[in-house]
Amino acid sequence: MILLDGKVAAEAVKEKLKAQVAELTAKGHRTPKLAAILVGNNGASETYVASKVKNCAETGFESLLIRLDENVPESTLLQTIEQLNNDESVDGILVQLPLPKHISEQKVIATIHPEKDVDGFHPINAGKLVQGLPTFIPATPYGILLLLEHYHVQTKGKHAVIVGRSNIVGRPMSILLSSNIPMGNCTVTIAHSHTQNLTDICLQADILVAALGKPEFVTANMVKQGAIVIDVGITRVEDATAKKGFRIKGDVAFNEVAPKTAAITPVPGGVGLMTIAGLLSNTLQAYLNNKKA
Numbered sequence: 001m002i003l004l005d006g007k008v009a010a011e012a013v014k015e016k017l018k019a020q021v022a023e024l025t026a027k028g029h030r031t032p033k034l035a036a037i038l039v040g041n042n043g044a045s046e047t048y049v050a051s052k053v054k055n056c057a058e059t060g061f062e063s064l065l066i067r068l069d070e071n072v073p074e075s076t077l078l079q080t081i082e083q084l085n086n087d088e089s090v091d092g093i094l095v096q097l098p099l100p101k102h103i104s105e106q107k108v109i110a111t112i113h114p115e116k117d118v119d120g121f122h123p124i125n126a127g128k129l130v131q132g133l134p135t136f137i138p139a140t141p142y143g144i145l146l147l148l149e150h151y152h153v154q155t156k157g158k159h160a161v162i163v164g165r166s167n168i169v170g171r172p173m174s175i176l177l178s179s180n181i182p183m184g185n186c187t188v189t190i191a192h193s194h195t196q197n198l199t200d201i202c203l204q205a206d207i208l209v210a211a212l213g214k215p216e217f218v219t220a221n222m223v224k225q226g227a228i229v230i231d232v233g234i235t236r237v238e239d240a241t242a243k244k245g246f247r248i249k250g251d252v253a254f255n256e257v258a259p260k261t262a263a264i265t266p267v268p269g270g271v272g273l274m275t276i277a278g279l280l281s282n283t284l285q286a287y288l289n290n291k292k293a
């Protein structure tokens with residue numbers, strides 16, 4: 001069994017990006033800049049945003065963190081996005097999800113200029129993805145492709161089963177793995193909460209992507225011998241014996257599933273780190289697309 005180590009693969013991607021940024025700045029160009037907006041103080045969101053800011057610094061990117069109060073009016077958030085849209089020094093904008101209930105995520109995503117939408121959630125970018133046009137690939141599926149590429153996983157002709165159909169993970173993952181691209185050309189089945197005989201479907205998977213947000217849902221009896229398992233899930237599970245009072249669990253029961261697999265991602269230390277690598281790759285692409293860079 002090969003451990004698909006997100007730390008190792010993300011470092012490799014970041015080293016490449018860092019070298020590109022150093023070359024650009026040595027030629028007198030400005031540094032790429034990512035603006036992140038955090039609304040409220042949800043613990044997990046705080047951690048994700050802090051990690052994104054830290055990774056920007058490590059890779060030579062500039063970052064700007066805008067914090068807004070939990071009760072901020074939706075109109076203020078939209079105005080803040082518009083300001084960033086019009087700020088020529090900002091290449092990429094991300095609004096950390098989830099947002100408080102009084103704010104429409106759909107409106108927020110649609111307000112980010114598609115050319116700065118480094119999370120790849122804007123309907124224009126999602127449409128381009130479906131049509132196989134150049135676009136920003138949502139960071140998590142992009143990170144998974146980078147991980148598969150790093151470990152030279154052969155995807156062509158394989159049957160990929162994706163559990164979860166969200167707009168940010170499952171659905172774009174299904175489009176990418178079924179596309180005619182180097183890390184694609186799979187035959188794809190996408191499963192969701194209404195899928196019947198899920199165990200039988202998962203047992204057919206050469207590549208199984210678990211993205212449903214249910215800790216340790218995928219058990220050994222659902223996995224074919226020699227499968228490649230990608231665990232996207234991140235759930236905080238209360239644990240009084242843990243320092244922080246919780247542990248991070250994936251969607252796969254790692255200890256029982258890993259021995260059956262050819263390769264598997266750990267949680268933590270897998271897809272989460274690759275998501276940041278995907279985000280930084282998109283930010284550099286946004287910068288390069290920006291003619292005034």
Ligand SMILES: NC(=O)c1ccc[n+]([C@@H]2O[C@H](COP(=O)([O-])OP(=O)(O)OC[C@H]3O[C@@H](n4cnc5c(N)ncnc54)[C@H](OP(=O)(O)O)[C@@H]3O)[C@@H](O)[C@H]2O)c1
Pocket residue numbers: 140163164165166167168169170191192193194195198211212213214232233234235271272273275
């Ligand atoms: N590693 C990372 O960087 C990263 C990034 C994003 C998300 N995540 C994690 O990935 C997980 C999924 O995130 P998400 O945003 O995609 O979640 P989401 O929007 O809640 O979507 C969950 C999907 O799973 C399906 N599902 C739920 N229960 C199921 C079941 N029993 N059987 C089959 N399908 C089921 C749902 O089906 P329906 O559509 O029918 O409801 C839905 O399509 C979460 O743990 C999240 O924290 C990790």
